[in-house]
Amino acid sequence: MDVKELFKGIAVIIDDEIESESASINKIVSQLETESIPLVKMDYLPSHDMISNLHDVSFVLLDWQLFDIGNDISRKGMSELQENNDKQILEFVEELLKVCFCPIFIFTTLSESDIVEKLKSKNLYTPSKMNMFFIKQKDSIMGSGKLFEELSTWVASNSVIYLLKQWDAAYQDAKENLFIDLQNGSSNWVGVLYNSLKQDGDSDADIAIDLFDTVQKNITNRILVPQLDSSILASQAELKKEEIIRIIEQTKFVCKDKLNSNQANTGDLFFEKEKNTYYINIRPQ
Numbered sequence: 001m002d003v004k005e006l007f008k009g010i011a012v013i014i015d016d017e018i019e020s021e022s023a024s025i026n027k028i029v030s031q032l033e034t035e036s037i038p039l040v041k042m043d044y045l046p047s048h049d050m051i052s053n054l055h056d057v058s059f060v061l062l063d064w065q066l067f068d069i070g071n072d073i074s075r076k077g078m079s080e081l082q083e084n085n086d087k088q089i090l091e092f093v094e095e096l097l098k099v100c101f102c103p104i105f106i107f108t109t110l111s112e113s114d115i116v117e118k119l120k121s122k123n124l125y126t127p128s129k130m131n132m133f134f135i136k137q138k139d140s141i142m143g144s145g146k147l148f149e150e151l152s153t154w155v156a157s158n159s160v161i162y163l164l165k166q167w168d169a170a171y172q173d174a175k176e177n178l179f180i181d182l183q184n185g186s187s188n189w190v191g192v193l194y195n196s197l198k199q200d201g202d203s204d205a206d207i208a209i210d211l212f213d214t215v216q217k218n219i220t221n222r223i224l225v226p227q228l229d230s231s232i233l234a235s236q237a238e239l240k241k242e243e244i245i246r247i248i249e250q251t252k253f254v255c256k257d258k259l260n261s262n263q264a265n266t267g268d269l270f271f272e273k274e275k276n277t278y279y280i281n282i283r284p285q
Contacts, residue, residue: 003152006165007103009058010038016066018043024138025063028107031147032061045092055099064089064108064115090122097124097132103161105134112137132161155232162232174222178215209263 011032017023018041032039066085093104106115112135119125125133134154141147155162182189197207268281
């Protein structure tokens, strides 16, 4: 497994000392820059509106302590600063995970257990489950190449992140390949497909569905599935019956609140409450 290949893409770094050349964060940043990973550097937490634009980042590197500790600050003042800092970061993490399923690397001067407890307070971290968080003290990953050594160990024990990154890379390659080929064939390929569907008498709503379906099927057929490491994929945990049922439900069925209410698909299930009866749509797509 080449962990450097897995984390290709644009990353976001959030640290209040990012502009200071002597700051410890820059020893970590230099390891990323050595691998030519493009970085968006911020010394503040993104606003709510900005978070919606982070849906496609490769990962987020977050410093937990986003405030200066002054020499003359009182114990009470320090406590208030820390409490406000924690509240803002937890709100940011909650909002980010609503729009972006990506790894979040938390590097801090606090203990790792302290960060875990703060995340658990908002139900963002569950010890018995795989998590999106890679939490390390800054001093432990300062050495050259140390960051990627630690990441390799983490990914090897986190099959969700491993599969996500492998799939994402394969999907992105197939998507770019498709659009480049179509564009090279004709810059008006969308218009050609639209006019053809319109001549068939399709409504604009149906045409939108057909265009998306055409693109998606082409992407799926172009995906070159990489060889996956079975030692990472294999589950070592004892699953409860309820967990297995949830996995089957979530991989085989999509809840109605995530479906287009104006679009019927083959396999859709309907329930008529008065008759206590289920129906399945078997009409060809």
